[in-house]
Amino acid sequence: xxxxxxxxxxxxxxxxxxxxxxxxxxxxxxxxxxxxxxxxxxxxxxxxxxxxxxxxxxxxxxxxxxxxxxxxxxxxxxxxxxxxxxxxxxxxxxxxxxxxxxxxxxxxxxxxxxxxxxxxxxxxxxxxxxxxxxxxxxxxxxxxxxxxxxxxxxxxxxxxxxxxxxxxxxxxxxxxxxxxxxxxxxxxxxxxxxxxxxxxxxxxxxx
Amino acid sequence: xxxxxxxxxxxxxxxxxxxxxxxxxxxxxxxxxxxxxxxxxxxxxxxxxxxxxxxxxxxxxxxxxxxxxxxxxxxxxxxxxxxxxxxxxxxxxxxxxxxxxxxxxxxxxxxxxxxxxxxxxxxxxxxxxxxxxxxxxxxxxxxxxxxxxxxxxxxxxxxxxxxxxxxxxxxxxxxxxxxxxxxxxxxxxxxxxxxxxxxxxxxxxxxxxxxx
Numbered sequence: 001x002x003x004x005x006x007x008x009x010x011x012x013x014x015x016x017x018x019x020x021x022x023x024x025x026x027x028x029x030x031x032x033x034x035x036x037x038x039x040x041x042x043x044x045x046x047x048x049x050x051x052x053x054x055x056x057x058x059x060x061x062x063x064x065x066x067x068x069x070x071x072x073x074x075x076x077x078x079x080x081x082x083x084x085x086x087x088x089x090x091x092x093x094x095x096x097x098x099x100x101x102x103x104x105x106x107x108x109x110x111x112x113x114x115x116x117x118x119x120x121x122x123x124x125x126x127x128x129x130x131x132x133x134x135x136x137x138x139x140x141x142x143x144x145x146x147x148x149x150x151x152x153x154x155x156x157x158x159x160x161x162x163x164x165x166x167x168x169x170x171x172x173x174x175x176x177x178x179x180x181x182x183x184x185x186x187x188x189x190x191x192x193x194x195x196x197x198x199x200x201x202x203x204x205x206x207x
Numbered sequence: 208x209x210x211x212x213x214x215x216x217x218x219x220x221x222x223x224x225x226x227x228x229x230x231x232x233x234x235x236x237x238x239x240x241x242x243x244x245x246x247x248x249x250x251x252x253x254x255x256x257x258x259x260x261x262x263x264x265x266x267x268x269x270x271x272x273x274x275x276x277x278x279x280x281x282x283x284x285x286x287x288x289x290x291x292x293x294x295x296x297x298x299x300x301x302x303x304x305x306x307x308x309x310x311x312x313x314x315x316x317x318x319x320x321x322x323x324x325x326x327x328x329x330x331x332x333x334x335x336x337x338x339x340x341x342x343x344x345x346x347x348x349x350x351x352x353x354x355x356x357x358x359x360x361x362x363x364x365x366x367x368x369x370x371x372x373x374x375x376x377x378x379x380x381x382x383x384x385x386x387x388x389x390x391x392x393x394x395x396x397x398x399x400x401x402x403x404x405x406x407x408x409x410x411x412x413x414x415x416x417x418x419x
Contacts, residue, residue: 002299006306013306014313021317037267038282039311042304044264045286047255052293054252071241075249082253086261093261101218102250109222109406110247113229116403119396120233126393136382143386148393168387170338171345175352176384178327179377182353183360185323192315203309204302 007198014196054079078106143168216413223410226403352380 013035020028058072085098093099130141150165152158194200225246228239268286271279285307291300330336331353334346358370359377366374 002302006302009303009306010310013310014316017311017313018316021314035311037279038285039308040263041268041279041282042286042289042308044259045289045304047259049289049292051252051256054248068241071245074242074245078246078249079253080249082250083256086253086257094258099254099257103254105218105222106225106246106250107254109226109403110229110243111251112399113226113403114247116396116399117229117232119393119400122389122393122396126389129389136378139379139382140386140389143383144390144393145386147387147390151394167338167345168383171348172352172380172383173387175349176356176381178331178349178353179356179360179381180384181323182327182357185319185327188315188319188323192312192319195309196313196316203305 003201003204006204007201011196011198014192051079078102143173216417219410219413223407226407230403351376356380 016031016035020032055076058075060066061069061072062076082099082102085096085102086093088096126144130137130144132138132141146161146165146168149161152161154161191200195203225243228243231237232240268279268283272283285304288300289304291297331350334343334350336342336346338345355373355377357377359366359374359381361374364370
């Protein structure tokens, strides 16, 4: 019951997912859609599990007056204000004033700024990675530099750089991306087969 | 000034404060950054709870159940089983929904077979799609690049002799690809940075207009 039933479930569901792809029957298509709904429903329940975990960790920090516990109040305040504003009846749910404004004036600016911070860190990483100490590093430097200079106005040189960037993107880059995609495809299929036949079962955890 | 304009200015000022607070991490970790970091975790989690409950759970579970489609109780029960993790005694029950979820990844077998393998191979072998006037020539170079790139990823055979030489060509092709991806990523991040600076500039103008 503890391990065999989940393993059997994985096998049956995986097998159905493979069969429905090759057998064009309306009933199978309906069943496939229905099972996809299941995954979404289970996913939402899993998210609520994560929210409980967030509450548990933050509340524990506040209770124990752990280091930086004051910031956990900020986390919980943000969480509850969003949830309450989203679920209060008659507030228009997703379109209500508080929910919308917290999204546009809190979530969007912080997330966009955090991603823009990466411009600095990635530049410092580029400085280290792009040092032309070997042929491989020089190729990396060459391709990266050409792509970055593509949109920089440099007079007549711009056309040459744009042509070179076009060649890099459509020949070596295309070949590299295809090799990687085919490799990922083969790896994903092998992993899916391992899961289907119960060879890979780490998702079951320990007893 | 109208009240609505003042309120908008206050919200924008708060957004500008959060932008500065996040940028302050460039100096070092500090209380302003920690405030923004913890706030985004809470608000982000709350945002997704409301969004997913109202756009996924309600239409896909609650509404069908109210409409008498009783069979939707099965995914609901599987979802509830996820919460059995709270109890040490019956936590093994949470394996059922996880097993179902993992099982649906079986669809990856035909999908990856078609999208990542069949289509990529057929597109690679289509020599009419290449670059510039020497289409077929560059098409053959792409085929060689893909084959040697795959050889580099093949670790079951030692990279020695002719195979090692071909794998070396593969790593050169991959490096050019990685360089292009890196260049793209840098440009994307810089675009985001420019956008944040443009936002701060527009906020500065709002403040200027308010005081003038």
